[in-house]
Amino acid sequence: MATQYAITGATAKGIAASVERGVTEGELAPGDALPPVRRLADELGVSPGTVATAYKELRQRGLVVTRGRGGTVVAEAPSVASRRPPRVPPGLVDLATGLPDPAFLPVLRPPAEVRPAFGSHRAVPRLTALEELTVAWFARSGVPAERVTFAHGALDCIARLLSVELRPGDAVAVEDPGFHHVLDLVPALGLRAVPVTVDREGMVPEALRVALRAGVRAVVVTPRAQCPTGASFSPARRDELVALLREYPEVLVVEDDYTVEIEAPPAPTLAAAGLERWAQVRTVSKRLGVDLRWAGVAGDPVTLARHDGRMVMTSGWVSHILQETVLGLFSDPAVSRLVAAGEAAYTERRLALAGALGSYGIRTVGDSGMNLWVPVRDESAVVNGLRTHGWWVAAGARFRIAAPTAVRITTATLQPAQAERLAADFAAVLGDVQATYGG
Structure with missing residues (x-):
């Protein structure tokens, strides 16, 4: 457990609220271990059953998980602090959003007149x-x-x-x-x-x-x-x-x-x-x-x-x-045409990057949609390596429970002309990782 945060409380609800407060305020980070039940009970002067009840409530609410002999730890995505992508550093091409290209989204036109509603709908x-x-x-x-x-x-x-x-x-x-x-x-x-x-x-x-x-x-x-x-x-x-x-x-x-x-x-x-x-x-x-x-x-x-x-x-x-x-x-027929044009562009862009990466022997998964899933051995090394080349992609940890490591690349806004440069940079990063870590 993080040494700067002390859990308090004299009841199960009080102990659970104290842990939740620590998670919400960032004093307890994902992966931080909570004290063993008996030790925390001794520290707070309560029964082990009281602490066990508090931990059970926290597990049911998704704030903590139990890892057998590894004890009880703060969940990787606690329910009071859902996983959000890290802020994109300035100057990078953002390929981590999972969002569509705004060029293929229609202008929203709410009704010109909104008359007051009488009562409830x-x-x-x-x-x-x-x-x-x-x-x-x-x-x-x-x-x-x-x-x-x-x-x-x-x-x-x-x-x-x-x-x-x-x-x-x-x-x-x-x-x-x-x-x-x-x-x-x-x-x-x-x-x-x-x-x-x-x-x-x-x-x-x-x-x-x-x-x-x-x-x-x-x-x-x-x-x-x-x-x-x-x-x-x-x-x-x-x-x-x-x-x-x-x-x-x-x-x-x-x-x-x-x-x-x-x-x-x-x-x-x-x-x-x-x-x-x-x-x-x-x-x-x-x-x-x-x-x-x-x-x-x-x-x-x-x-x-x-x-x-x-x-x-x-x-x-x-x-x-x-x-x-x-x-x-x-x-609106014009909206249908715009959506169809977007779908064609997304397919072209996804296939362009998949082909470019494939020419370097890099395997990808992504037969539809706006993303490519690229298996890698070290997500952090690849994300940080691509960052040095001006690209920002998503580490796969946000999307996995037990699945193998990978990174996700959103191709919705990636022009086909950019695909070859990204693929070359990706191959260079993988070469650097292999040279550093071997295998």
Whole structure:
């Protein structure tokens, strides 16, 4: 434990609050060890059971983890201080954002007039025109969507679905490597994240089988352009996963289809298979703008009812001003053309860098989306080495639980002409690392 911070408290809640305060204020950093239960109990003059209860509460809330003989330590991404990327040093080309190129995002045009609402929108939370368009949006991909609901983005929806379905301590299968905000969200809800290996075709069935047999109660999965690997379901992989999940009908499957196009071509998804408990979340922030905190959600009747029941008691509805803005963008042919041009550019840029790195014998993963996942032996050495050449990429630690080390490169804004220079610099950095560390 950091010597400059002393845990205080005479009750379990007081001790837990003291540890949380230390984490929030940065006095206890990720990986810092907490004192053994008996030692802290002696120091505070309380029973070991009191300290054990405090540590249990902290574990359930995702602030600490227990590592067997390694003791209890502050989590790598404690729920009160979710992992944020480090600040980009000035003068560097930022390839760590995971965000789209602003050149392919439309100008947002909220309704010109916003008349005062009389009372609450809880009784009619969704604009009829947008609701109908969203139903058709899902239907084009074969997703059963007799009714849909809305949420404030994918993470808001996933958090609500998991919190109404599961209880603290329950296990959730997550992709590994996977979207870092999901990896942070699960423990923040007091749930246990069970890593499931991902390859180029998405979740590996045998790895998911192990998680299901271990008792996970929910699965959070991405059908295409998976972050950070770019994995997308093949029809065969989708069918394997569906057959496996049918053996566990009580498990909730949450599918985050965050890169679906406005006019999406059919793609293999779990949601289209008619599972017992399921929800598919579709967002527009990557295609229409990060300020559009809106998501369309399809799912089985029980799942949607539980989601909406909790939403009624909290935020109530998604702003109708926001809904009108999304509706206008969905209905604009010029926006559809701009999005299509962006998709073509993202593919060209991703392939250009993958090809350039491949010419140096550097293996990459990234068959779709805006990122390349590049396996490396030492993430920090590669990130810092590329920094000296003027590039800023993301260390893979933010996206991993047990997966091998790698770095993530966002190619959304990387012009093809820049790809060769980045690849040459990457190869030089790998050569320097090998010369320094060997192997």
